[in-house]
Amino acid sequence: MLAQLLGVPQTMPGMLQNMLPFGTTQVNQLGALSLMPFQAMTQQATRHARRVYVGGLPPLANEQTIATFFSSVMAAIGGNSAGTGDAVVNVYINHEKKFAFVEMRTVEEASNAMALDGIVFEGVSVRVRRPTDYNPSLAAALGPSQPSPHLNLSAVRLTPGMIGGVEGPDRIFVGGLPYYFTESQIRELLESFGPLRGFDLVKDRETGNSKGYGFCIYEDPAATDVACAALNGLKMGDKTLTVRRASISNELVNTEHDSILAQAQQHIAFQKMALQAGGVSLPGIGVGPIASTETPTKVLCLTEVINVDELMDDGEYEEIVEDMREEGGKFGVLTDVIIPRPAPNGEQVPGVGKVFLEYSDAAACANAKDALSGRKFGGNVVTAVYYAEDKYYNRDYSA
Known part of the structure; x- marks a missing residue:
């Protein structure tokens, strides 16, 4: 025809x-x-949805061991939606910062990999997150955004629904741990009160060594108070455990910081009063006006926390976001972290230099404000203020 x-x-x-x-x-x-x-264009367009961020890597991890491990684990849980073969097609690792971007074959496999948050790799429980360039609205048209409900997570000793790690109202802070205790030993101690939904031992980014504290959450919330009552004050060698609900205290992780923080806040208050009385603004504090309010809100705005130059590098930015999420999560349920980045073309972007922490309630935000305001970071003193919720939800970070 x-x-x-x-x-x-x-x-x-x-x-x-x-x-x-x-x-x-x-x-x-x-x-x-x-x-x-065409295939190359398709791969580029879907890359943000096919990559996962893996943080808290063990010191000896490399591209090959990461690719082999995650490919084998994906096969074990039945997460290979594209059939036989390795699910991992590429790995970029930042050895200094102990994190990696793991690229999967398909969008569906990347979503399945999100179920691996908290999996133990070479003796270390690693974090599995979406990268910061992940765009949910764009990804929705590319494939499923959630892991398959049919994954066999028990094959790798994970519990279905533990995505999100150790976040939630029943989150427990475990401090005073002997530095020589391994992650498996601590986990074994905690699991004597019931199965864990998540466990995160906080480690030094440079050395990979334990910092002596961590967070956990039990599958059964009823075990929370039982574990706290039994373990708090327990002597372990030359250490005494501090075990409590993480969301009900304004205390800093290290109680030695309390007096230092109080002195710093008092010093800053006096300095501000003296300078403002003379009509002088305090140098180095803030990056422009902030829509602050004395009335507690669910949003905290931090300044003097980050170096703007570091925001230009994708890897550095990813690590900063993860650090802020980890630090901010110590004071309550953290729902989001927003860190505006400079535009690649040099255009001015509102809010660059600020960090916004959004909490599930104002009480958690107040905890964070009390603990973070006045801390030293990079030689600068952090300023923490409540941010107007209407401006924040309208994505107005300029005020």
């Missing part, structure tokens, strides 16, 4: 091949070549 419409005479089977200067093999090759740029 097409030949008739174009005025081309009907041909016998095989005649078209003879009319062309090359055979069908060459035609197929040309077709494959023409698809290559």
Whole structure:
């Protein structure tokens, strides 16, 4: 029919091949070549939804061990939606910061990998998160955004629904741990009161060594207070455990910081009063006006916390967001972290230099404000103020 419409005479089977200067093999090759740029474009467009961020890596981890581990684990839980073969196609690792971006074959496999948050890799419980360039609205059209409910997580000693790690109202702070205790030993101690939904031992980013404290959450919330009552004050070697609900105290993780923080806050208050009385603004505090309010809100705005130059690098930015999420989560249920970045073309972006911590309630935000305001960071004193919720929810970070 097409030949008739174009005025081309009907041909016998095989005649078209003879009319062309090359055979069908060459035609197929040309077709494959023409698809290559399209496939490359598709891969680029879906990369943000096919990558996962893996933080808290063990010191000896490398690209090969990470790829092998996650490919084998994905196969074990039945997460390979693209069939046989390795689910991991690429790994970028930042050895200094102990994190990696793991690229999966498909969007669905990346979503399945999100169920691996808290999995133990080379003796270390690692964090599995979406990268900061993940765009949920764009990803919705590319594939499922949640892990398959049919994954066999028990095959790798994970519990279904533990995504989110150790966040929640029943989160427990465990302090005073001997530094020589391994993660498995601590986990064994905690699991004597019931199965854990999540456990996170806080470690030094440079050395990978334990900092002597961590957080956990039990599958059964009824075990929370039982574990706190039994373990708090327990002597372990030359240490005494501090075990309590993480969301009901304004205390800092290290109680030695309390007096230092109080002195710093008092010093800053006096300094501000003296300078403002003379009509002088305090240097180095803030990066422009802040829509602050004395009335507690669910949003905390921090300044003098980050170096703006570090925000330009994707890896550095990812690590800063994760650090802020980890630190801010010590004071209550943290629902979001917003850190505006400079525009690649140099355009001014409102809010650059500020960190916004959104909590589930004002009480948690108040805990964070009391603990973080006046801390030293990079030689600067952190300022923490409540931020107007209407501006925050309207994505107005300029005020």
